Amino acid sequence: MSAVLEQTQWVPFKQVLNSEGRVVDPDLMPSLSQDQVRELMKRMVTLRVLDQRAVRSTRQGRLGFYAPVAGQEASMIGSEYATRKEDFILPGYRDIPQCLYHGWPLEQWMLWSRGHQQGMEIPPEVNFLVPQIIIGAQYVQTSGMALAFKLRGEKRVAITYTGDGGTSQGDFYEGINFAGAFHLPAVFLVQNNQFAISVPVNLQTAAETLAQKAIAAGIPGIQVDGNDVLAVYAVTKQAVDRARNGDGPTLIETLTFRFGPHTMSGDDPTRYRSKELVNEWEQKDPLVRLRKFLTIQGLWSDEEEEQVMETVKAEFTEAMKKADSAPKMTVSSLIDSMFEQLPQALQRQRAEFARQEA
DSSP, X not given: OOOOOOOOSSSOEEOSBXXXXXXXXXXXXXXXXXXXXXXXXHHHHHHHHHHHHHHHXXXXXXXXXXXXXXXOHHHHHHHHHTSOTTXXXXXXXXXXXXXXXXXXXXXXXXXXXXXXXXXXXXXXXXXXXXXXXXXXXXXXXXXXXXXXXXXHTOOOOEEEEEETGGGGSHHHHHHHHHHHHTTOSEEEEEEEOSEETTEXXXXXXXXXXXXXXXXXXXXXXXXXXXXXXXXXXXXXXXXXXXXXXXXXXXXEEEXXXXXXXXXXXXXXXXXXXXXXXXXXXXXXXXXXXXXXXHHHTTOOOHHHHHHHHHXXXXXXXXXXXXXXXXXXXXXXXXXXXXXXXXXXXXXXXXXXXXHHHX
């Protein structure tokens, strides 16, 4: 499978920075300040360290479910940065970074990873749904939420994510078709990291791109270099603004690559990916690319990056302590979280479990 990025006959391909950190499309360069571009770099460094710590903690048994994100930082960070806090994120299970930067406390994500009910208690001011485990289901939910925004006359946008494998699900088509038919304020991102677990994208579909699937829904489709955080931000910002202004939804395909396994649940990517392919994509590392761009302009240093890394390590350790101190779950407390007013049958069950737990 080639990692060459080329313009297709179906949809436009967008890129601002090439692998050497040089600007190749000044017209697409977003109007961000130097501090904002530096912030994008800080967030990607933060995410790379968080990913390393999460992988290690999972292996130690201190976290539960985890889907590694190294290699996809630009796609995740750039797209979330283009939203407003009042916009709603509907993530898949790998899209933890977007939720964290939208306001999800780090320790609460850790509890969610462990299956603790407090991990599901999203603060009321934080606008996202709990990461969806069912592949593609968030696309249907996004259209429903976007419809609510439109009916209420709210200038808010619903943005969602899935992987290349998610585009083979019926929910994917239903979601984008409904959004197109009703002209909804939604943005649909497909993070094409080349493999749906072990299935390469060329076995997922005969389509030349995943973005061109938007054509059938009557909405714009755009393909962007997913390892170029400036391009991802620029394209997503245009789509978000378009949705907010009442001009309808957009489907964005970000071309990227996950360096690690699909999840930490026993997947071995060496069984289905060649070293040559991995090496090819490592040359396109999103952190290296933006680091080169900033270094050329004298806006980044090794010392600053090291400081960011040390800060993240300390924050991760502190969040883990908070997660470890959370009260242990009980069946009765789990039942309490199911309904605002418990049905009689559950009231009886809760009373029985409470007696056993006493």
